[in-house]
Amino acid sequence: MVYIKKMVMHGFKSFAKRTEVFFDKGINVILGPNGSGKSNISDSLCFVLGRLSIKSMRAAKARNLLFMGSKYIKPAKEASVEITFDNSDRAFAIEKNEITLKRVVRSNGQGIYKINDETKTRLEVIEMLAQAGIDPYGFNLILQGQIQSIVKMHPEDRRKIIEEVAGISIYESRKEKSLKELEKTEEKLKEIGAILRERTAYLRNLDRERSQALRFKELEQIMRRCKASIIQKKTHEKEKEIANIDKSINEKGEYKEKNKEEINKIQQELEKYSERINEITKKIQQATGLEQETLHTNIANLKAELEGLRVRLENYENKKAEISRRMTEMERSIPSLEEEIRELKDESPLVAQKSQELKKKKEEMTKLEEERKRVLALKTELHSVKERIKDKERQLSRASLTSENLLKQLEEYTMDLTYENDKSCADSIISLRQSTISYKVQLSEIAQRELEKEKAISVAQSEIQKSEKVKKDVESMDVCPLCKSQITKEHIDHVNSDATSKIELAKSSISSAMQNLSEIREKIKTIQISLQNTEKKISVAEIELVKHKSAAEKKEQLKKMVEEERMLKDEILTLENKRKQLEEKTLDVSKIEEKYDQTILEIEEISSRTAEDVDTTLLYKERDLENIRSIIKRSTRDHGEVSQQIEELQASMKEKKHRLQEKESQEQDLQTRFKKMFEERENIQKQIQEKNLKLSEVQSGLRAIEEQINYLKIGKAKIDAEHEALQMEYTEFSEVEIIQGSISFLEEKLQKTQETLQQIGSINMRALEVYKEVKKEYDIVQEKVNTLDKEKQDIVAIISEIDNKKRRSFMKTYRAMNALFSENFSKLYSKGTAFLELENEEDLFSGGVNIVVKLAKSKYFDVTSLSGGEQTLVALSLLFAIQEYKPYHFYVFDEIDAALDKRNSERLAGLLNQYMKSGQYIVITHNDAIILNSHLLYGVSMHDGVSKVLSLNIKDSIPQEYLQPEKKPEQMPQAYLQKATEESLKREIAEHAKEEIAYNVAPLANETIEESIREEEVKDNMSSNNANQETTGD
Incomplete structure (x- = not known):
């Protein structure tokens, strides 16, 4: 456990000279008359621990902390206080058994802090003290007149005491740190939020443009799909047509081959027939020469000529009859037409x-x-x-x-x-x-x-x-x-x-x-x-x-x-x-x-x-008349020509018939001689005619098939060209998804899509590409916002968790301290009870903590209405509750028992003796009971405005029978205690007086040391001689 081993004061307030005070682990009591400078020791302790409030050390300004001078000693130019802590348990993070802390203040207000003779800043000193849980403003430092302030303080300040005891300050520091982080996070969120809002507005505009571009692109894609589907449908139809044409060409090709085979067969047969006829003709010619052949040929030619003349004659006769009929009709119409023309000429x-x-x-x-x-x-x-x-x-x-x-x-x-x-x-x-x-x-x-x-x-x-x-x-x-x-x-x-x-x-x-x-x-x-x-x-x-x-x-x-x-x-x-x-x-x-x-x-x-009008009718009538007359003239001429041709044909036919008869008579003679051969030849010729007829039919069919095949090939070539064009066009849409449906449906959909495209306004196709880049940047910023927002939520959660932990810690400490407070009050005051009460149990930190005191007859009193002694007992009960719940390493009590009577002082001494094992106590008091229970006594005296400290081990100065546990303080004679104390103090004063005289050799050069000692011994009442230092001491 850390405790104060020694404190050295030099030039601080009334301690003009270097003054060393050694402290024990137990109860250390400082006593002395009023104005001797007892409280300056507690002030010096607060000073060296780093207090900044000069008024809390009973001084108007920093210069007043320095020794002001006396009759024999000059004013101090600086004041210093040095304190030595025991560090055996390494409460301080320094590998030394003792830690020395020193603070110096000069007349110009300059201050210096040192740790183990190394100059440090105040912050470094405070941090080091905090390692051992030492606070220069802690509740273990109760200066003169402050004991009742604990009772009179505001309820919220009293609540803060419990907070400090509960160690909530660590939660507060964490919360403050978290709030600062939250503030920084919110600031970053604002900055990034501004960027995000700007990006959002820009992205929203881009999104609209992108939607339009996507719609435009979608419509274009639909249009492409429609076009691709139409092309594919047409391509398939063309392929079907090509397949059908190929099928027809193949079928007709097969039929053509069959016809060719049949033609070849017929031609082969015709060749055989021709060979046979040639053989027969050759035999006939060998027998009859060329006569029969020529005769046969002439007859055939004459028959053919007669047949032709007959047909022509029949045609001419029909034509002649038709001309005659027409001429008759036209001649009949001429008189009436001439009559009409005459009438019309008269009119127009x-x-x-x-x-x-x-x-x-x-x-x-x-x-x-x-x-x-x-x-x-x-x-x-x-x-x-x-x-x-x-x-x-x-x-x-x-x-x-x-x-x-x-x-x-x-x-x-x-x-x-x-x-x-x-x-x-x-x-x-x-x-x-x-x-x-x-x-x-x-x-x-x-x-x-x-x-x-x-x-x-x-x-x-x-x-x-x-x-x-x-x-x-x-x-x-x-x-x-x-x-x-x-x-x-x-x-x-x-x-x-x-x-x-x-x-x-x-x-x-x-x-x-x-x-x-x-x-x-x-x-x-x-x-x-x-x-x-x-x-x-x-x-x-x-x-x-x-x-x-x-x-x-x-x-x-x-x-x-x-x-x-x-x-x-x-x-x-x-x-x-x-x-x-x-x-x-x-x-x-x-x-x-x-x-x-x-x-x-x-x-x-x-x-x-x-x-x-009549003129047009007359014109037409005249034209008709002219035409009729012209036709009649042509018809008359044609009639004459036809009649002449008929006569010529009849004469020619007559002559041909006569010649035919002659030839037929000659042929009859030959046929009689070569009848069988002629019959065979005629039969063969009939077969040849039949075969030729059949050959003609087959060849006609073959030509028709070839024409059909050519027509189909031409059509196929055309369709192939269209098919190839469609395929070339389809290459543009090779990866486009096809829409199912008829061509009419697709063409209608294509037309509607094109109309919709035309209705769309300005399109920024660049928005598609820009949107991706901006969206990527937006997502990065959004991710930052999300991260910061998550950090913010985490910080809020941490703050909430800190508040919950703070509440739980506070309530745990409050309940424990309330019980200890009530118990301590009962020990100190038997006429009543006291307890702590929260002003707002729902919201702990919005209200304070009140002290409720219940005295006899179930009456509750406000602490401010209690007497000074009762208020002191309440404050002490709370202080010892704090000590028991969270012990401090040392306590400084400056006249906390001033308002207590003898009985209550004895009870206080008992409590101090009870708690001394858990802490070091430095008590400034006039109370005998507390003095009796102390381990070390320090007497403070003042001479010529300079305070001196004299130490006394009370166990060595008081008879052993009065130090037994069963002996009560009141059993010790007060006179004996007073006498033992005074004698011990006188011895110490004498020793100090010698030192004082030796130190002040110059001003006392005309006096001997022995005379100075006798003079000091004569001065038996140090306090009355130093009354003029009252204000400086206390």
Whole structure:
């Protein structure tokens, strides 16, 4: 267990000289008259532990902590307190059995902390003390007049005491750290949230453009699928047609081969028949020569000629009869027609003129029709050009709208940009981050320099102290400790000069170091401000970098859209020129149409007038008459020619018949001679005729089949070409999914898809590619947000868990302390009970803790209405409850029993004796019972404004029979106790007086040491002589 072994005070308040106080592990009691400086010991303990509140140490300002001077002693230039802790159990993380802590304050307000003679900062001291659970503001330090403040304190402050005892401060520090982390996380969330909102807005616009592009792409894909499906369907149909044609060609080819075989067979048979006929003819010729053959040939020729003449004669006769019939009919119609013409001539003499006019109009109308067709073709072409212009203008409008949107977005992105481009922005971020690293390195280096300067100042101050001490000590020395020679005035002057030069040098060093330290701290502040500004600039630059990237993408899109607009404008300009040319060519179309319509009207008018008028009828009648007469003339001529030809044919037939008869008579003679051979030959010739007829039929069929095959091949070639074209067209859609359905269904779907595509406005196809990149960046930012949000939730969960642990720890401590508090109060005060009560049990930390006291007759009292002694008992009960629940290493009680009577003081002494095993007690008191139960007594006296401490081992000064456990404090005679104490103190005072006289040799040079001792012995009442130091002591 850590305890205080020793405390050294020098120049602190009334302790002008170096004063050492050794403490025991048990109860250490400090006593002395009022104004002797007892409470200055507790103040010095608070001072060395690192308290900053000067008023809590009963001083108005830091200078008042220094010894103010007396009749014989000068004011102190600095005050120091040094405390030594036992570290046997290594409560402090230092591998030494003793830890020395020292604090110095100078008249200029400068303070120095040291641990084992090494200069440290206050923070380092506080951290070291915290390792052993020592707090300079802890509840183990109860200074003068503070005991009742525990009772009178606000309930919330009382609750904080329980929190501290419960160790909730660790939860509070964790919670504070978690809250700082939560604040940082929320700040990061705000920063990234701003980026995310900007990205979200941009992504939302891109998503709309992407949806339109996807819809456009989907429709295009549907259109491609429809086209691919239609092409595939048509391809399959063509393949089926080709297959059918191939089948037909194959079938007809087989039939053709059969016909060829049959033709070959017939030709072979004909060859056999011809050979046989040749044999028969050869035999006949050998027998009759060529006569029979020639005769037979002549007969056959004559028969053929007669048959031809007969057919011709029959035709001529029919023709002659027809001519005669027609001539009869026309001759019958002439008289009536001539009569009608005569009548019409009498009525209209202008027929010829109107007929000529009508003929001209018709010729004119023919020319107009050709011109009209040409102009209509131009108009059709003009309409097509206009439609194309409209389509291009729509495309241009969409492109312009897209460009405007892109330009607006670009303006939004480039607004308030401080960097020229993303490269400069990225370079700036890299540079700023390097600057941040540089600033942090500089801060680290400067912090090291600051620590070195502080150490240098501390070393210089220590050197000044040593030099001053040397100057003081050398005057009181007779022999030099180094050279062992007698100290002379020159020796003293030399030492003083050397010490003065060292002091001046140290002061100069301190001044320079302080100036450098001020400059370093100012530089640290400047660098920290620069670091904060740089981090802000990095955050702004990162956001701007995102804008630059977005702007660059928009610029690229805008560039493409501008190029597309330029191309569209060029196309529109070309089409406009063509339109103007066509419009110039079709300027007269209205005139042509008007003239054409006018001509039609004129023709209709003339036609209607000639139809209604007699002239047209007369013209037609005359034409009919002329035609009839012309026909009659031709018919008469033809009739004569036909009659002559009939006569010639009849004469020729007669002559042929006569010759035939002659030939047949000659043939009859020959046939009689070669009858059998002629019959055989005739039979063969009949068979040849039949075979030739059959051959002709087969060859005709063969030619028909060949024509059909050729036709099929031509059709197949055409279909093959179409099929190949479809296949070539289908290569564009080779990977497209096919839609099932009929061609009509697919064509209808294709038409609807094309119409929908035309209705869609401007499309930014670039959005598909940009969306992926932006979505990727968005997902990264979103992931960061999710991570930060998860971190935030984790931190909130940690805070909630800390609050729960804090509540559980608090309630556990509260219940235990409440029980201990009630038990201690019952031990100290038998007339009642006391307990702690929470103001708000639902929300523990929004309310405080009240102390409820129940006295006789079941009456409850507020602690503020109790007497001073009762309040002290309540406060002590709470303090000892804290001690039992969470023991401190040591306690300092300054007159906590001032308001207690003898009986309650004895009870308090009993409690102190009970708890002394768990802690060290330093008690400032006037109470006999507590003095009797102590291990060490320290008497504090004051002479000429200077306090002195005298120690007394009470066990050695009091008879053993009064120190037995069964002996009660009140059984010891008060007079004996007072006498033993005074005698012991007088002996100590005498010893100290000798030292005081030896130390002040200079001012007391005319007095002897023995006289000083007698004078000190005469002064039996130290407190009355030092009444003027009342305020300084307490």
